[in-house]
Amino acid sequence: MRWRDLPSLSLLRAFDATARAGSFAEAGRVLNVTHAAVTQAVRALEADLGVQLVRRAGRTVALTGAGEALARSLAEGFGAIAAGVEALRQREARRIVRVTTTTFIAETHVMPRLxxxxxxxxxxxxxxxxxxxxxxxxxxGFDMAIRALSDGWEEAPDEEIRPLCRSPVIAVCAPSLLARGLHPQDMPWVMGADRHLELAEVAGTGLDPDRLRRVEVGSPHLEMSACRQGLGAATATEIICRADLEAGRLVRLPLSGLPVVTYALVLPKGPRRPAVTAFADWLATIF
Structure with a gap:
């Protein structure tokens, strides 16, 4: 297709609306412009094509033979465009909103509120x-991410970051472990995939990470479960532990010097589906 050989799309829309409505005035109402603007556009299209397309008949217009032929072609063309756009919208509306996040935020904070x-x-x-x-x-192929960001984070050029909340990292354990009367230095500690990070966090409390007895459960999905069962103490953000603390399944250890984490929503820059926008806006209300 050679677009430069086609008349302006605005002229074709004006003629299509006129052919459908049967008058310049009604076409103007459909296009939200004046009837004079529609008249001028149709006359400009006639001049561009070098053929008369409409004839005035009182307050209405009648199509010439050339006008009827063009109107049929435009009806098919614009109809195909409308059908294609609607099919795209329906397909995108049905497409799942894909969110990547941490295991614990998904399990403890987002899923219960879905x-x-x-x-x-x-x-x-x-x-x-x-x-x-x-x-x-x-x-x-993800629409967004919920990430825990350390202080000093920067927004990437192709991403938009929306901070959701600030949550302190705390040390917790099961009441049964606390009842053993152990000093935190002598407790077993559940460590997961981010063991080096967790050791650095613990070091900030004054504990000696080299002397800690570490418990590895092999999967991040099991770390908090192991902590609840009294297998060891652990560090986690307060937002992750909140429900367990309120229910008494975990208790907070009196350790200071742990960092504060920013939870943020990360979205690729660019156009977004309404479903993605709706979920992103909703997430901002639950943190």
């Missing part, structure tokens, strides 16, 4: 992909 989102937005499917890894959102 029924609230679905009550507001029925039909929007959401898939949470728990992973400790930092994922390239655009490359891996």
């Amino acid at each position: 029924p609230e989102f679905w009550a507001r937005h029925p039909g929007v499917e959401v898939a949470l992909s728990p992973s400790p890894a930092r994922i390239d959102l655009a490359r891996d």
Whole structure:
């Protein structure tokens, strides 16, 4: 297709609206412009094509033979465009909102509240992909990420970062472990995939990380479960532990010097589906 050989799309739209409505005035109302603007556009199209397309008939217009032929072609063309756009919108509306986040934020904070989102937005499917890894959102097909960011974070050129909350890292253990009367230095500590980071956090409390007895459970999905069962103390953000602390399944150890984490929503820059915008806006209300 040679676009430069076609008349202006605005002229074709004006003629299509006139052919459908049967008058310049009604076409103007459809296009939200004056009837004079429609008249001028149709006359400009006639001049561009070198053929008369409409004839005035009182307050209405009648199509010439050339006008009828062009009107049929435009109806088919614009109809195909409208059908294609609607099909795209329907397909995108049905596409699942894919979210990557940490195991613990997915399990303790987002999933328990998903029924609230679905009550507001029925039909929007959401898939949470728990992973400790930092994922390239655009490359891996994710719509957004919920990430824990350390102080000094910077926004990447192709990402938009929306801070959700600040949450302190705390040390916790099961009441049964605390009842043993052990000093935190002598307790077993559950360590996971981020063991080096956790050891650095513990070192900030004054404990000697080299003397800690470490318990490894092999999977990040099991770390908090192991902590609840009294297998060891652990460090985690307060937002992750909040429900367990309130329910008495965990207790907070009196250790200071632990960092504060910023939880943030990370979105690829660029156009977004309404479902993605709805879920992103909802997430901002639950942190």
